[in-house]
Amino acid sequence: PAYQAPLNAGTRTVCYELGQEEAPDSRWRLTLGNVFGDFADRETATAMHVLARVLCAGNQSPLTRCILEKGLAENVSMQVQEGTLQSWVLLDVENCRQENLDLIEETIRAELTRLAEQGLDREQLTAQMANMEFRMRERDYHGMPQGLVYGLNLMETWLYGGDPAANLEVGTLFNDLRSKMAQGYFEELIRSLLLNNPHTAKLILEPSHTLGQERRQAE
Numbered sequence: 001p002a003y004q005a006p007l008n009a010g011t012r013t014v015c016y017e018l019g020q021e022e023a024p025d026s027r028w029r030l031t032l033g034n035v036f037g038d039f040a041d042r043e044t045a046t047a048m049h050v051l052a053r054v055l056c057a058g059n060q061s062p063l064t065r066c067i068l069e070k071g072l073a074e075n076v077s078m079q080v081q082e083g084t085l086q087s088w089v090l091l092d093v094e095n096c097r098q099e100n101l102d103l104i105e106e107t108i109r110a111e112l113t114r115l116a117e118q119g120l121d122r123e124q125l126t127a128q129m130a131n132m133e134f135r136m137r138e139r140d141y142h143g144m145p146q147g148l149v150y151g152l153n154l155m156e157t158w159l160y161g162g163d164p165a166a167n168l169e170v171g172t173l174f175n176d177l178r179s180k181m182a183q184g185y186f187e188e189l190i191r192s193l194l195l196n197n198p199h200t201a202k203l204i205l206e207p208s209h210t211l212g213q214e215r216r217q218a219e
Contacts (some may be wrong), residue, residue: 001085001160003038009201017215018207026074029205030093030101032108034197037087039160042167045082046132047177048089048193051186052078053128054120056091063091066111072096072104083156089193101204109195116190125181133174 018024037044055063056078064076074095081088093104141149150168158164177185 003086004035004199006035006197006199008198011202011204013204013206015206015208015211017212018209020209022207024207024209026095026097027207028096028098028101030073030096030104031203031205032091032105033088033201033203034193035086035088035199036193036197039083039085039087039157040162040166041087042082043173043176044189044193045080045087046173047186047189048080048087050125050128050132050177051120051189052080052089053132054124054186055115057128062115063108063111066107067093067104070103070107072100072107083152085160091194098206105202112190112195116187116195119184120186120190122181125186126178129174129177129181133170136170 016029018027036048053061055061056076057064059065059068063078067073067076073093075092076094077092079090079092081090091108093108096104139146139149153167154164157166180186
């Protein structure tokens with residue numbers, strides 16, 4: 001398979017349709033994306049899922065809290081996408097003002113730098129790993145047929161020439177992550193994959209009351 005070489009895609013601003021009854025001033029949105037690995041790197045993908053939950057799972061999570069306490073936005077979330085040739089992580093800041101976009105990005109970088117230097121909460125990391133390991137071992141797919149889920153898991157590696165069975169067992173995955181946690185592994189992920197990642201892009205979503213009408217006219 002052909003991998004995309006690391007590149008900084010810069011910043012792109014696009015419009016999205018906003019309801020006429022909503023005021024657009026505080027409905028801007030900032031999204032920061034980073035590519036961090038490939039389909040075969042299950043350990044890094046799992047660690048990024050854990051890190052995303054520690055950073056942004058709730059209002060008291062450090063990355064979410066630093067934005068909400070300053071009143072810069074209404075919601076902060078982090079999404080990890082794996083099962084594609086190259087995996088990526090997306091930090092999404094919703095419902096903010098245009099004039100605060102630079103400050104939001106500065107605040108995020110400052111908080112991530114602080115966490116990388118001072119360390120993450122080990123109890124939170126341990127708890128999130130335990131929760132994720134339990135769900136993976138329990139294999140509760142919320143009503144979806146197990147065979148279907150197993151098939152999808154097979155395809156996530158098989159499609160790209162990898163071992164079809166790679167995602168069907170947990171093995172020592174979480175034991176390895178717990179050992180690495182004590183060595184500063186998650187802090188290093190913040191530095192290398194979130195702060196200093198050369199494969200990145202920034203998207204700004206601008207609210208528009210007229211976009212829908214413009215699209216309909218064009219059609």
